[in-house]
Amino acid sequence: MAELGKKYCVYCLAEVSPLRFRCTECQDIELCPECFSAGAEIGHHRRYHGYQLVDGGRFTLWGPEAEGGWTSREEQLLLDAIEQFGFGNWEDMAAHVGASRTPQEVMEHYVSMYIHGNLGKACIPDTIPNRVTDHTCPSGGPLSPSLTTPLPPLDISVAEQQQLGYMPLRDDYEIEYDQDAETLISGLSVNYDDDDVEIELKRAHVDMYVRKLKERQRRKNIARDYNLVPAFLGRDKKEKAAKRKATKEEKELRLKLRPLYQFMSCKEFDDLFENMHKEKMLRAKIRELQRYRRNGITKMEESAEYEAARHKREKRKENKNTAGSKRGKEDGKDSEFAAIENLPGFELLSDREKVLCSSVNLSPARYVTVKTIIIKDHLQKRQGIPSKSRLPSYLDKVLKKRILNFLTESGWISRDAS
Numbered sequence: 001m002a003e004l005g006k007k008y009c010v011y012c013l014a015e016v017s018p019l020r021f022r023c024t025e026c027q028d029i030e031l032c033p034e035c036f037s038a039g040a041e042i043g044h045h046r047r048y049h050g051y052q053l054v055d056g057g058r059f060t061l062w063g064p065e066a067e068g069g070w071t072s073r074e075e076q077l078l079l080d081a082i083e084q085f086g087f088g089n090w091e092d093m094a095a096h097v098g099a100s101r102t103p104q105e106v107m108e109h110y111v112s113m114y115i116h117g118n119l120g121k122a123c124i125p126d127t128i129p130n131r132v133t134d135h136t137c138p139s140g141g142p143l144s145p146s147l148t149t150p151l152p153p154l155d156i157s158v159a160e161q162q163q164l165g166y167m168p169l170r171d172d173y174e175i176e177y178d179q180d181a182e183t184l185i186s187g188l189s190v191n192y193d194d195d196d197v198e199i200e201l202k203r204a205h206v207d208m209y210v211r212k213l214k215e216r217q218r219r220k221n222i223a224r225d226y227n228l229v230p231a232f233l234g235r236d237k238k239e240k241a242a243k244r245k246a247t248k249e250e251k252e253l254r255l256k257l258r259p260l261y262q263f264m265s266c267k268e269f270d271d272l273f274e275n276m277h278k279e280k281m282l283r284a285k286i287r288e289l290q291r292y293r294r295n296g297i298t299k300m301e302e303s304a305e306y307e308a309a310r311h312k313r314e315k316r317k318e319n320k321n322t323a324g325s326k327r328g329k330e331d332g333k334d335s336e337f338a339a340i341e342n343l344p345g346f347e348l349l350s351d352r353e354k355v356l357c358s359s360v361n362l363s364p365a366r367y368v369t370v371k372t373i374i375i376k377d378h379l380q381k382r383q384g385i386p387s388k389s390r391l392p393s394y395l396d397k398v399l400k401k402r403i404l405n406f407l408t409e410s411g412w413i414s415r416d417a418s
Contacts, residue, residue: 011035011042019072024050062113070109074098078110154224160233177219181212218262226266250277308396318361340364356406360399370395370403371412378413 007017009032021036023029026045039047055072062070070078074097081093090103097106114120153168161167165174184205194202223229246254250273261269292303322339340346340357345364349357357367373391380386391400407413 009035011040018055020054022052022054024052030054062117074101078106081106082110154229156229156233164229164232171220177216178212181209181216184209184212222262226261246273315361322358322361352406352410356403360402362399366392367403370400371407374404374407375412 006015007020007030008014009016009020010029011031012035014032014034016030016032019033020030021033023031023045026043026049029042029045031040036051041047077097078093081096084096085092090107094101094103094106115124153171154166156164156166167173188202188205190202191198253276254273264272292306295306297303297306318339339361340354340363343363343365345368346354348368349364353367356362357364370391395403404413
């Protein structure tokens with residue numbers, strides 16, 4: 001005979017007093033969780049019948065190995081208490097759960113099972129998105145040190161401070177930007193009989209004053225970021241000499257992008273233009289490599305031969321143009337220099353150099369370049385400085401010998417150098 005007060009499964013006859021499933025359509029049909037999940041059927045009972053969960057209050061959610069032996073009824077009371085009293089009110093929560101649980105037990109069980117346990121790991125993410133950044137000061141101040149700490153004073157001498165009217169301990173100048181900004185609030189006072197219009201007008205004055213202070217601080221930050229104070233004192237000449245000389249196009253682009261200075265720091269702006277210069281050089285190199293590839297060149301060694309051949313083709317074209325221009329000119333002297341007189345650098349040549357360039361079909365600009373390199377190398381050798389010849393690739397041996405003989409005869413270089 002079954003013991004009084006205990007319930008048993010009608011299918012497997014196992015004890016189901018802690019937790020059982022009761023059929024709402026059949027009478028006296030109660031199944032254990034294992035038989036219910038397997039879909040057991042007995043008599044007129046079918047697996048699709050409605051059911052009711054019956055909890056005797058002694059069922060443990062976390063298994064028998066959980067510490068403390070918390071029953072399902074106590075777990076339900078704990079969740080009701082945390083919702084009613086809020087996290088941290090452990091004494092009220094312990095009184096709600098029952099006299100058998102102390103506040104310490106309630107806190108340890110909730111933290112271990114619902115926060116650090118498997119349920120907490122599954123429900124609480126590791127990184128909480130859209131978390132608000134805490135800007136409060138750790139020492140108890142109203143704002144963080146990054147918002148309240150002033151900038152360090154300028155590193156300038158006493159004479160320079162007097163010249164600028166700078167007060168280092170206050171980080172202020174004797175004459176600030178918008179010196180009369182304080183007049184907006186100097187005469188304001190709070191009166192209890194002010195109406196709404198007067199109050200709003202005073203608030204507008206304060207807002208205007210705050211805007212002027214922000215603009216004043218912004219100008220100070222820009223002066224520090226772009227080193228305007230050292231530039232005014234003449235300290236940045238060495239730094240300017242070390243920087244790369246800007247081209248005309250870059251200077252024009254800087255003028256066009258000047259409104260963006262206030263949104264970027266000096267270093268960011270310099271990095272922007274430096275990267276743009278690198279991009280321009282890389283694009284030019286890529287176009288050159290693509291031109292080599294279109295002409296079937298796959299190695300850098302072959303590019304030198306290609307450039308020499310291209311130079312010879314250009315020389316043949318120049319010869320044809322020179323011959324055509326000679327036939328079209330009636331004056332013998334004009335026809336002699338017709339091929340180079342319209343090229344840049346022609347006015348820099350002497351009569352003998354014009355004759356040389358015209359005879360060897362060499363443009364004045366290229367001749368001046370070769371002449372400068374040869375004379376510079378000659379002077380370095382005379383001073384005992386080792387130098388490596390950096391003559392252009394379009395200068396073949398015959399043309400080089402012709403120019404060296406001409407410079408020797410003209411007295412530009414000594415005969416032993418040639």
